[in-house]
Amino acid sequence: MKISQNIAISENGFLFNPATGDSFSTNDTGKEIVRLLQEGKNQAQILDAMEGLFATDRASLEKDLADFLYMLGNYRILDANTAQSR
Amino acid sequence: MSKRTYERPYLRKLNAGLGNKFGTRHSQLPVTEIDGVPVASIMEEYGSPCFVLSEQTIRQTYRNAVRAFGTRYPKVQMAWSYKTNYLNAVCRIFHEEGSWAEVVSIFEYRKALGNGVPGNQIIFNGPDKSADDLRFAVQNGSLIHMDHLDELYQLSEILATEDLKARVALRINMDTGVYPLWDRFGFNYENGSAWTAVTKVMAQPRMQLVGLHCHIGTYMLSAQAYAVAANKLCDLALEIRNQYQHRIEYLDLGGGFASGNTLKGSYLQGSDVIPTMDDYAEAISGAILQHPFGMSGELPTLFLESGRALIDDAGYLLGTVLALKRLGDGRRATIMDFGVNLLFTSFWYEHRISPAQDYSSHHEDMVLYGPLCMNIDVVRENVSLPLLQKGDRVVVHRVGAYNMTQWMQFIQMRPNVVLIDTRGQVHLIRRKEDVQTLNSQELTPAYLEANKGS
Numbered sequence: 218m219k220i221s222q223n224i225a226i227s228e229n230g231f232l233f234n235p236a237t238g239d240s241f242s243t244n245d246t247g248k249e250i251v252r253l254l255q256e257g258k259n260q261a262q263i264l265d266a267m268e269g270l271f272a273t274d275r276a277s278l279e280k281d282l283a284d285f286l287y288m289l290g291n292y293r294i295l296d297a298n299t300a301q302s303r
Numbered sequence: 304m305s306k307r308t309y310e311r312p313y314l315r316k317l318n319a320g321l322g323n324k325f326g327t328r329h330s331q332l333p334v335t336e337i338d339g340v341p342v343a344s345i346m347e348e349y350g351s352p353c354f355v356l357s358e359q360t361i362r363q364t365y366r367n368a369v370r371a372f373g374t375r376y377p378k379v380q381m382a383w384s385y386k387t388n389y390l391n392a393v394c395r396i397f398h399e400e401g402s403w404a405e406v407v408s409i410f411e412y413r414k415a416l417g418n419g420v421p422g423n424q425i426i427f428n429g430p431d432k433s434a435d436d437l438r439f440a441v442q443n444g445s446l447i448h449m450d451h452l453d454e455l456y457q458l459s460e461i462l463a464t465e466d467l468k469a470r471v472a473l474r475i476n477m478d479t480g481v482y483p484l485w486d487r488f489g490f491n492y493e494n495g496s497a498w499t500a501v502t503k504v505m506a507q508p509r510m511q512l513v514g515l516h517c518h519i520g521t522y523m524l525s526a527q528a529y530a531v532a533a534n535k536l537c538d539l540a541l542e543i544r545n546q547y548q549h550r551i552e553y554l555d556l557g558g559g560f561a562s563g564n565t566l567k568g569s570y571l572q573g574s575d576v577i578p579t580m581d582d583y584a585e586a587i588s589g590a591i592l593q594h595p596f597g598m599s600g601e602l603p604t605l606f607l608e609s610g611r612a613l614i615d616d617a618g619y620l621l622g623t624v625l626a627l628k629r630l631g632d633g634r635r636a637t638i639m640d641f642g643v644n645l646l647f648t649s650f651w652y653e654h655r656i657s658p659a660q661d662y663s664s665h666h667e668d669m670v671l672y673g674p675l676c677m678n679i680d681v682v683r684e685n686v687s688l689p690l691l692q693k694g695d696r697v698v699v700h701r702v703g704a705y706n707m708t709q710w711m712q713f714i715q716m717r718p719n720v721v722l723i724d725t726r727g728q729v730h731l732i733r734r735k736e737d738v739q740t741l742n743s744q745e746l747t748p749a750y751l752e753a754n755k756g757s
C-alpha cells in the first residue's frame with residue numbers, strides 16, 4: 218500500500234492531491250489513517266495503532282478501514298495497484 | 304490516556320462547481336425524544352422497528368382544521384377517513400374530538416360501530432358494497448354514498464323488498480382543472496351522468512337524496528381546485544332545489560388536503576409548498592357562501608373527510624441501522640430494519656429521516672435500503688445523513704397516514720404500534736405480529752399433516 222506522494226492534509230481535515238488537483242474533506246479518523254499511511258504503515262499496523270487510539274472494537278475498525286482504503290484508491294490517493302492488496 | 308470517541312472515517316470529494324443556491328439542507332438536530340419520551344426507551348421496551356403516534360399532535364392538528372373551517376363557515380362536520388389509519392385508538396381520538404366516520408368497506412364499517420360511532424354518523428363510501436352491506440347500513444340509518452348505477456338499482460331493490468328507507472348521497476366527479484382527473488369514482492358532472500343519477504334517485508320514493516359528495520384527488524397542491532369543486536356541487540344542489548323543490552342537506556367535499564411530506568422529485572420541501580388548512584377552508588367556504596342558498600338555515604352542512612393532513616404529522620417510525628456497505632459504483636448504502644413493507648408511502652414521498660443520537664458535522668450521501676431480500680425495497684434513493692453506524696437509531700417523520708393500513712406482511716412481520724398520550728404515557732395500541740399470528744390463519748390438509756417429517 219503506497220500513498221501518493223505530496224498529499225497535503227491540514228489540521229481541520231482538508232486533503233489536497235497535487236497530482237490530480239482534487240481536494241477532499243475528511244474527519245479525525247480519516248486524518249489519522251492518512252497520517253499512518255504516510256508513515257508507511259501497512260493495514261495490520263494501522264489497525265493496531267487505531268485500536269490504541271479510539272474507543273471501538275476491532276471488527277468495526279477493520280470494516281471501516283477497508284472501506285476507507287477503497288475510497289482512497291478510488292480517488293487515486295492510494296496507488297491504485299496497491300489499494301486492494303494486503 | 305483515555306481513548307478518543309470513534310467515528311468511522313469519512314472522505315468526501317469537494318467539487319468546485321456551481322453552488323447550490325438553496326444550500327445543502329440537513330436536519331440539524333438529532334431527534335432523541337417524541338413528546339418528551341426518549342426514543343431509546345421506547346425502542347428498548349417495544350423493539351425495533353416500532354411505530355409511534357402522538358395523541359397531542361393528532362388533537363392539535365384536528366383542532367386547527369376545525370378552527371380553520373369553523374371560523375369561516377357556520378356548519379362543519381368532520382368524518383374520519385378510516386382507510387387512512389383505522390387503528391381503533393386513533394379513530395377513538397378523532398371521535399372524541401367530534402368526528403364522524405367515513406368508511407369504504409364493511410370491515411371499516413364494523414370497526415366504526417365497534418368504536419361507538421352511531422350508525423347515523425357513518426358515511427359509507429366506495430364502489431364495493433354488497434347487498435348485505437347495504438341492507439345492514441340502511442338498517443343502521445347510515446349515509447349511503449353511491450358510486451355507480453348498479454349500486455343504485457341494487458339498493459332500490461333492497462329497499463322495496465324490505466320496506467326500508469335510505470338516506471343517500473351521490474358521489475360526483477368533475478374537472479377541477481387539476482391533473483389527473485379522478486373520474487373513476489362516482490358520476491361525472493360535465494357529461495351529464497351526475498344529473499341522470501339525480502333524476503333516478505329523485506324518482507325513488509324510498510331514497511332520500513340528502514347529500515352531494517366529491518373527493519377530487521389526494522395531496523392536492525391547489526386550494527383553488529376545491530373552490531371549483533364546491534362551485535359545481537353548489538350549482539347541482541341549487542338545480543335540484545329549482546327542479547324538485549328539494550333541499551340538499553349537506554355537501555361533502557371529501558379529503559385530499561396535503562400533508563407536510565415532500566413528494567418525490569419535488570424541488571422544494573413539502574412543507575414549503577403545500578397550502579395551509581386555512582387556504583383550503585377559505586377556498587371552499589368562500590365558494591359555497593357565494594351561492595344563493597338563502598337564509599343561513601338553508602345553507603348545506605359542509606362535510607369533510609380529510610385523512611392524511613390530519614394524521615401524517617402525528618406518526619413516527621423508529622428503526623435501527625442493520626448494516627452499511629459500499630455499492631459497485633462507490634455509493635454508500637445503509638440497510639435499515641424497516642422498508643417498503645412498513646413504509647408504503649416511501650414509494651411517493653421522500654420521508655424525512657433523523658438520527659436519534661448525537662452526531663458530528665459530517666454528512667454523506669447514501670441510498671437507504673430496507674431489510675427485505677427484494678430489489679424494490681428502497682426507502683430513500685438518495686439522502687444525506689450523518690455517519691451512521693450499525694445499531695444506530697433513526698426516526699422517520701410524518702408516517703401516520705396510510706402506512707399503518709397499507710403495510711404488508713411480506714418477509715417481515717408487522718411491528719408494535721404505540722401511542723403517547725397527552726400526559727406522556729406510552730401505550731401499546733397494536734401488538735407486533737409473529738409466526739403464530741400467521742400460522743393461526745393457515746390450515747394444512749390432513750394428508751400433508753400425516754406425512755409431516757417423513
Ligand SMILES: Cc1ncc(COP(=O)(O)O)c(C=O)c1O
Pocket residue numbers: 384387405428518520521522557558559560608609610611612704
Ligand atoms: C372518498 C374518500 N374520502 C377521503 C379520503 C381521504 O383522502 P386524504 O387522505 O387524501 O385526505 C379518501 C382517500 O382516498 C377517499 O377516497
